[in-house]
Amino acid sequence: MVTATFPVDPSPADAQRAIAEEFAFFGDWSERYQYLIDLGRKLPEFPDALKTEEHRLHGCQSMVWIVASGDADRLDFAAASDSAIVSGLIYLALRVYGGRSAREIVNTDADYIGDIGLAKHLSPTRNNGLAALLAFIRDRAQRALA
Template sequence: MNATAPSSAAQAQQEIVEEFAFFSDWTERYQYLIDLGKQLPAFPEELKIEEYRVHGCQSMVWLVPSGDADNLHFQATSDSAIVSGLIALVLRVYSDRSARDIVATEPRYIEAIGLAKHLSPTRSNGLAAMLAKIKAYAAAALKA
């Protein structure tokens, strides 16, 4: 994983696709997802409030936006190891980007790495809810 953020959301997605291509099966890919989730920055307990909760996820997920339309930053966490890994991927693509980029970026990596086929329906719904919430925050920032 790069220490520096990729210059664009498209580049971040490409890097994710390349990383997952190293693994031959989904057992390894799930383990990698779990490892990515363990690398998420510590999440402040006081931010685990209803306002930041992502509904539609089977597990508990909190997503906190900060910044403005020029640069939106997201912090997120989950009580599930695999969902934490999904969060790590979502943040790589969408955090620290302009609201315009966030709204315009479709999560192509999900299909490209085969996640769409390998997530349970509840995890897929949760991932969709997370992405919708990020895009809603970005759309609101654009209107502000």
């Protein structure tokens, strides 16, 4: 059901390091926002048939849909948003956590958010949405381990 586009990087730590390096390249937040939008365009196509209330992620101001598949050895996620910036946030989260084992997911804090200064530059509603996205991913990993 979920197209396995991730992982892009060998480990969650490598992904977070690469994200920090990429964002450090940009001089200001207008450039970083544009980069987020560009990343969001890289998300795989999300089928309209899955854009249902069942797959909607609550806690986001924007519309976000997410689907998980796999087991404790490998969890894959597909997601989409109607917001360009939120799509970029989804891409970053899936870059760190997608295609990883449930144990890796549970053991990996989202350090990249602080490392690139993201939390300080997102609106409170986008921060809440990002927290909801990360909670969904972590919850699916914990369920897979149970």
